[in-house]
Amino acid sequence: MHIVFKQLFISGAIGMAFISGASAAPLNVVTSFSIIDDFARQVGGDRVTVKSIVPANGDAHAYEPKPADVIALKRADLVLVNGLQFDTFMQRLAKSSETKAPVVEVTKGIEPLKNAEDEHGHGGEPAHDDHDHDHGHEHDHGEYDPHAWQSVPNAMIYVKNIADALCKVDSAGCESYKANASAYTQKLQALHESVKAAFSALPKDKRTLITSHDAFGYLGAAYGLTLLAPEGTSSATEATAADVAAIIRQIREDKGSAVFMENISNPALIKQIAAEGNVAVGGKLYSDALSGPDAPASTYLKMMQYNADTITKAILKK
Ligand SMILES: [Zn+2]
Structure with a gap:
């Protein structure tokens, strides 16, 4: 009698654990x-x-x-x-x-x-695949x-x-x-309309942006911006002196260009480029990661709106 009760109890407990x-x-x-x-x-x-x-x-x-x-x-x-x-x-x-x-x-x-x-x-x-050995470090881009x-x-x-x-x-x-x-x-559809409206306010000849690595190509393609970066599409790619010189030349020639730091990158290179190109840094963009909870890009919706606002403010105040 005692044994039977114990077995019932155990199988009941297992059953309940399974269900919950x-x-x-x-x-x-x-x-x-x-x-x-x-x-x-x-x-x-x-x-x-x-x-x-x-x-x-x-x-x-x-x-x-x-x-x-x-x-x-x-x-x-x-x-x-x-x-x-x-x-x-x-x-x-x-x-x-x-x-x-x-x-x-x-x-x-x-x-x-x-x-x-x-x-x-x-x-x-x-434009062929010979850069891996030329730079002497590993690339992780395709x-x-x-x-x-x-x-x-x-x-x-x-x-x-x-x-x-x-x-x-x-x-x-x-x-x-x-x-x-x-x-x-x-919500994404509403964001898309809002971002599109923000960028459409930019003059056609003031749509060139410089960031440290080439993370904003899709933004440019979707909303009509030109993006330049000394580091290529992987931040693991080092910028060469020639890359940096070419970007600085571009800034000096194109008065519409704005220069931005990225949340994932060391800002030193961008600060140097801005100083040599004689322009102010336009702010920080969120490229490959969200911010922490206390910063302005803690969700994708906030990130995209923040980036669009930062870009348009920097260009329109010039
Ligand atoms: Zn990236």
Whole structure:
């Protein structure tokens, strides 16, 4: 009698633990960097917990994975990466962690811009793949510019891909993910209109911007701006003296140019360029990462609006 009671009690406890675990445990989503992290939170809502490997204001191009990252990927139910060779360390982490989670590239379906690095600099090198040995350090960029999130219409594709990926690993939550994605996409649409309106106020001959690395090509393509950078599309690419001289020449010739620091980069080079080009630094743009919670770019919506406002203010006050 006593034994039977004990067995009932144990199996009941296990049953209850199973039921509450199945309904309460959120899905464990790991993302490579803060911008995808924000999208995943927006779409996942309270059914997910999200962790970003590269922190706010961090530089994914130069990220050195830590032992804790291997554990995070091992425990993940879903891994979201940018792709386009932006965050290749994530593929290496996924392999070494032996994670069972699918690794999904959220830029799938985006029309990528060709990597312009070989066309504008490095001492007039021809546009073929000979720069790796010329610079004596490792490049981590590919054929395409990876910074696709800098166009708001592209962000809508990120969001759709994230909703699809979440639906695949958690079909019970699919309706909720789709509803969240749809509501957030409406906010992105409003952001797109607002950013477009801000840039349309700029005179056609004052739309050349200089940043330390070439992170804003998609912004330029979407909103009609010209972007120049001494460092190419990876911040891991060192600017040569010839690159810097060419940019300074450009600023002196083009009175419409404005110069910006980036949140992920050392500002020294940009300050030097601005000083030698005799222009003021127009402020700080958020390129490859969100800010922390107390700064003005703690979400993607805030980041894009802040960048647009900073750019237009700097150019219009000249
Ligand atoms: Zn970058």
